[in-house]
Amino acid sequence: MxxxxxxxxxxxxxxxxxxxxxxxxxxxxxxxxxxxxxxxxxxxxxxxxxxxxxxxxxxxxxxxxxxxxxxxxxxxxxxxxxxxxxxxxxxxxxxxxxxxxxxxxxxxxxxxxxxxxxxxxxxxxxxxxxxxxxxxxxxxxxxxxxxxxxxxxxxxxxxxxxxxxxxxxxxxxxxxxxxxxxxxxxxxxxxxFEIPILAYFMAKIGLINSGHLKKFRRHAFIVILIIAAIITPADVFSMFLLAIPMYMLYELSIVIVNKAIKTKEKKRIE
Structure with a gap:
């Protein structure tokens, strides 16, 4: 159309x-x-x-x-x-x-x-x-x-x-x-796995920034371990098998949020 x-x-x-x-x-x-x-x-x-x-x-x-x-x-x-x-x-x-x-x-x-x-x-x-x-x-x-x-x-x-x-x-x-x-x-x-997308939109509307996410890294890691333990109660190995990609998504969110804020500030200057 x-x-x-x-x-x-x-x-x-x-x-x-x-x-x-x-x-x-x-x-x-x-x-x-x-x-x-x-x-x-x-x-x-x-x-x-x-x-x-x-x-x-x-x-x-x-x-x-x-x-x-x-x-x-x-x-x-x-x-x-x-x-x-x-x-x-x-x-x-x-x-x-x-x-x-x-x-x-x-x-x-x-x-x-x-x-x-x-x-x-x-x-x-x-x-x-x-x-x-x-x-x-x-x-x-x-x-x-x-x-x-x-x-x-x-x-x-x-x-x-x-x-x-x-x-x-x-x-x-x-x-x-x-x-x-x-x-x-x-x-x-x-x-x-949609966490990075959610973080992107929250950064766009000013609710979070990369500093917030970096500050709560340790807290996020503990929460991720708890969630992984609940979802996969089999053993420590399976828990970390799930926790590792989840934490990588958190780190990816920091990168995405940082880039989204920089883009937003650049457009504001222009």
Whole structure:
């Protein structure tokens, strides 16, 4: 949509354009969701991979244990049964996971469409940095999801799925519990990785500066360790496996905030 046409559009024209965009988004999500639904084996092979003892993360830890001669790092063989206790739960889970998969696959197109809708209302300089911020936010969110898939969820599942208060209590994890935990942690880790973007906007409106973040480095590190310990209660190694990238995000936020403030001051002088 060009700027001239945008300026001549009424409120109802904008509403009609938004309706078309929502329809296109729903269509794309629906197509990818259907494709995910019919490819059930591939979809759930990916989803259930972290619950098997031959998952790439567990194998990597065993290789690390062999190299470092620290046998406790290797999770070893384990087995956790997944069960379904409701008549319709497997079909509902299948539909829900397919929908989420369609949403994730279509997310670049969703962002493109929504940004295209608001883009004409932005100034030229705002369009440039908004595009960069959106791309960065998108990539960071997926990095968080990948970290959860390959580190946070497997280690948490292995610990909690095999933990027993007594040998008389056998662990059988429900399908809905597995999926909901996987989804919740994926969203949580994706949100955590948006810290630099949040810091950027807070710096833009003057709420924080790099001096504040540097001053509270030690406090931030303690908070990060506590959060990592809560999310991954397995052992010290898995806690630091999560805490290190989170702290790196904090340091990245300092750099981003510092750059945002300098840019803001430069524009003010000009």
């Amino acid at each position: 060009d700027d001239a046409k945008e300026n001549n559009m009424t409120f109802w024209d904008h509403l009609e354009e938004l309706r078309k965009i929502i329809f296109r988004i729903a269509l794309f999500v629906g197509i990818f969701a259907v494709l995910a639904f019919v490819n059930k084996k591939i979809l759930f092979d990916i989803i259930f991979a972290p619950h098997r003892s031959d998952f790439i993360t567990y194998r990597a830890l065993c290789q690390l244990a062999e190299w470092s001669h620290i046998s406790s790092l290797c999770p070893g063989d384990f087995h956790v049964d997944l069960i379904s206790i409701n008549l319709s739960s497997q079909f509902i889970v299948h539909m829900t996971v397919a929908f989420y998969a369609g949403l994730v696959i279509a997310s670049p197109y969703i962002i493109y469409q929504l940004f295209g809708f608001i883009k004409p209302a932005l100034y030229e300089n705002e369009r440039k940095y908004s595009t960069r911020v959106l791309i960065a936010a998108f990539l960071l969110f997926f990095c968080g999801i990948l970290l959860n898939y390959y580190a946070v969820f497997p280690l948490s599942f292995r610990f909690l799925g095999t933990y027993q208060v007594s040998e008389f209590v056998e662990n059988k994890i429900t399908l809905s519990s597995y999926i909901s935990t996987f989804t919740m942690l994926s969203i949580a880790m994706g949100a955590v």
